[in-house]
Amino acid sequence: xxxxxxxxxxxxxxxxxxxxxxxxxxxxxxxxxxxxxxxxxxxxxxxxxxxxxxxxxxxxxxxxxxxxxxxxxxxxxxxxxxxxxxxxxxxxxxxxxxxxxxxxxxxxxxxxxxxxxxxxxxxxxxxxxxxxxxxxxxxxxxxxxxx
Amino acid sequence: xxxxxxxxxxxxxxxxxxxxxxxxxxxxxxxxxxxxxxxxxxxxxxxxxxxxxxxxxxxxxxxxxxxxxxxxxxxxxxxxxxxxxxxxxxxxxxxxxxxxxxxxxxxxxxxxxxxxxxxxxxxxxxxxxxxxxxxxxxxxxxxxxxxxxxxxxxxxxxxxxxxxxxxxxxxxxxxxxxxxxxxxxxxxxxxxxxxxxxxxxxxxxxxxxxxxxxxxxxxxxxxxxxxxxxxxxxxxxxxxxxxxxxxxxxxxxxxxxxxxxxxxxxxxxxxxxxxxxxxxxxxxxxxxxxxxxxxxxxxxxxxxxxxxxxxxxxxxxxxxxxxxxxxxxxxxxxxxxxxxxxxxxxxxxxxxxxxxxxxxxxxxxxxxxxxxxxxxxxxxxxxxxxxxxxxxxxxxxxxxxxxxxxxxxxxxxxxxxxxxxxxxxx
Numbered sequence: 001x002x003x004x005x006x007x008x009x010x011x012x013x014x015x016x017x018x019x020x021x022x023x024x025x026x027x028x029x030x031x032x033x034x035x036x037x038x039x040x041x042x043x044x045x046x047x048x049x050x051x052x053x054x055x056x057x058x059x060x061x062x063x064x065x066x067x068x069x070x071x072x073x074x075x076x077x078x079x080x081x082x083x084x085x086x087x088x089x090x091x092x093x094x095x096x097x098x099x100x101x102x103x104x105x106x107x108x109x110x111x112x113x114x115x116x117x118x119x120x121x122x123x124x125x126x127x128x129x130x131x132x133x134x135x136x137x138x139x140x141x142x143x144x145x146x147x
Numbered sequence: 148x149x150x151x152x153x154x155x156x157x158x159x160x161x162x163x164x165x166x167x168x169x170x171x172x173x174x175x176x177x178x179x180x181x182x183x184x185x186x187x188x189x190x191x192x193x194x195x196x197x198x199x200x201x202x203x204x205x206x207x208x209x210x211x212x213x214x215x216x217x218x219x220x221x222x223x224x225x226x227x228x229x230x231x232x233x234x235x236x237x238x239x240x241x242x243x244x245x246x247x248x249x250x251x252x253x254x255x256x257x258x259x260x261x262x263x264x265x266x267x268x269x270x271x272x273x274x275x276x277x278x279x280x281x282x283x284x285x286x287x288x289x290x291x292x293x294x295x296x297x298x299x300x301x302x303x304x305x306x307x308x309x310x311x312x313x314x315x316x317x318x319x320x321x322x323x324x325x326x327x328x329x330x331x332x333x334x335x336x337x338x339x340x341x342x343x344x345x346x347x348x349x350x351x352x353x354x355x356x357x358x359x360x361x362x363x364x365x366x367x368x369x370x371x372x373x374x375x376x377x378x379x380x381x382x383x384x385x386x387x388x389x390x391x392x393x394x395x396x397x398x399x400x401x402x403x404x405x406x407x408x409x410x411x412x413x414x415x416x417x418x419x420x421x422x423x424x425x426x427x428x429x430x431x432x433x434x435x436x437x438x439x440x441x442x443x444x445x446x447x448x449x450x451x452x453x454x455x456x457x458x459x460x461x462x463x464x465x466x467x468x469x470x471x472x473x474x475x476x477x478x479x480x481x482x483x484x485x486x487x488x489x490x491x492x493x494x495x496x497x498x499x500x501x502x503x504x505x506x507x508x509x510x511x512x513x514x515x516x517x518x519x520x521x522x523x524x525x526x527x528x529x530x531x532x533x534x535x536x537x538x539x540x541x542x543x544x545x546x547x548x549x550x551x552x553x554x555x556x557x558x559x560x561x562x563x564x565x566x567x568x569x570x571x572x573x
Contacts, residue, residue, distance in 0.1 A: 100530060101530060114477065
């Protein structure tokens with residue numbers, strides 16, 4: 001299975017990963033509309049972590065033994081047996097924040113609606129996730145990893 | 148005869164079934180539940196009352212969960228007796244099931260103090276789906292409610308009742324609500340929000356007596372508080388907390404304290420008998436001892452640990468601690484571990500409080516290790532702190548940055564990240 005790996009030595013901290021994630025998860029998939037017209041502005045599921053001079057992008061790691069799946073009160077967080085992805089069902093989510101409490105990476109966020117959480121879905125409809133495809137310096141790599 | 152018998156099919160039972168099936172795809176599994184539809188989320192019963200969730204949404208596993216896991220679910224059935232020498236469980240209809248491995252996951256039952264008049268129609272507890280269904284039906288006609296208990300259950304049911312348009316009075320014996328998980332500052336923030344939603348909060352008091360309506364004495368008409376004040380109401384909800392349902396093991400060799408005593412493998416004092424969830428006293432890694440921690444995520448994890456061990460895969464419970472995430476009244480809060488130490492001088496306490504932004508963050512340390520935290524509104528780094536806490540990381544060099552808005556994984560030195568996040572950043 002493929003996962004996103006951050007190469008912090010290549011990260012320039014430009015934040016384009018967040019921009020393209022936001023666009024990808026917008027209704028319009030258009031950068032201008034996503035940023036200026038969609039209210040609330042769609043959330044980037046990848047977070048650029050900066051502590052100068054260090055920076056790298058982090059998103060849901062789709063953990064093998066995912067604490068968020070065990071802790072989820074509503075069954076919204078599930079581990080897909082085939083793909084190994086941690087999936088989040090927004091319709092089942094009750095925004096109890098329990099997953100946020102247990103995510104070791106701090107990779108789960110409150111959705112701008114304040115009613116549910118939001119996290120990386122590895123852009124399952126794309127060949128390569130938007131953050132990886134648009135990283136200008138190869139600081140995000142999408143590659144096969146051992147489970 | 149069933150290889151694995153599990154008594155109780157809520158969080159711990161579900162976790163156990165999933166874990167057993169990861170290890171043993173064929174061994175027979177029988178689950179006994181006194182509820183009709185066991186695979187629902189208990190913490191969501193307040194959402195059922197508020198109308199935020201319907202019955203379908205409350206299902207925390209798919210409809211065919213038991214069938215898919217090849218587990219026989221005996222629903223609406225009660226385990227009444229155990230014979231641990233002959234290894235069988237007796238059921239309510241006189242039948243019994245033999246087992247090789249047994250898990251007691253009977254959970255908790257509501258603690259109901261002795262209150263005069265508590266047998267009247269309109270007094271409810273708030274633990275199960277059927278409690279929630281009765282309550283939801285009553286809410287259709289009720290106007291005023293008294294909630295006894297200002298803990299997690301009390302706050303959750305209060306929010307649901309407010310959403311349904313009821314006038315609620317919350318009665319809490321301690322000086323502040325949520326006093327088990329929040330300090331005074333955080334508690335006051337929540338009290339403000341709840342009061343602003345129209346709830347009366349009566350602290351330092353309890354309900355002495357429930358009185359009937361003038362026209363029908365057997366129907367709730369009011370609650371008399373310990374200060375003599377009478378609050379008119381149509382319903383009283385007892386929401387103090389849960390106590391372990393240990394009746395099944397009484398008279399057996401299974402050792403109990405307040406709950407069933409288990410080791411780090413969820414084994415009880417009797418071989419092949421395990422216990423998990425609200426009925427068990429499992430390990431708290433912050434206090435370094437076993438205790439009752441009736442929390443859904445811990446119950447599920449304990450159930451998983453029991454399931455693995457029952458099926459022959461050795462798994463050690465890393466331990467949990469008091470940990471709660473609160474969504475109620477739109478004030479997100481996460482509270483973990485020791486948040487309000489009685490002997491504050493023995494701890495180092497970092498605080499950031501910005502009332503104008505309703506922001507409050509507090510981290511409690513011992514010997515430079517995080518042992519507790521409270522985050523109000525800015526909660527998204529809670530899991531990182533919790534991870535540092537669980538791994539006992541010395542944060543001496545990071546202390547001044549922990550409460551900064553910019554604190555993130557990049558704040559951690561690379562060597563530390565490599566150590567506590569194995570497998571990442573290859």
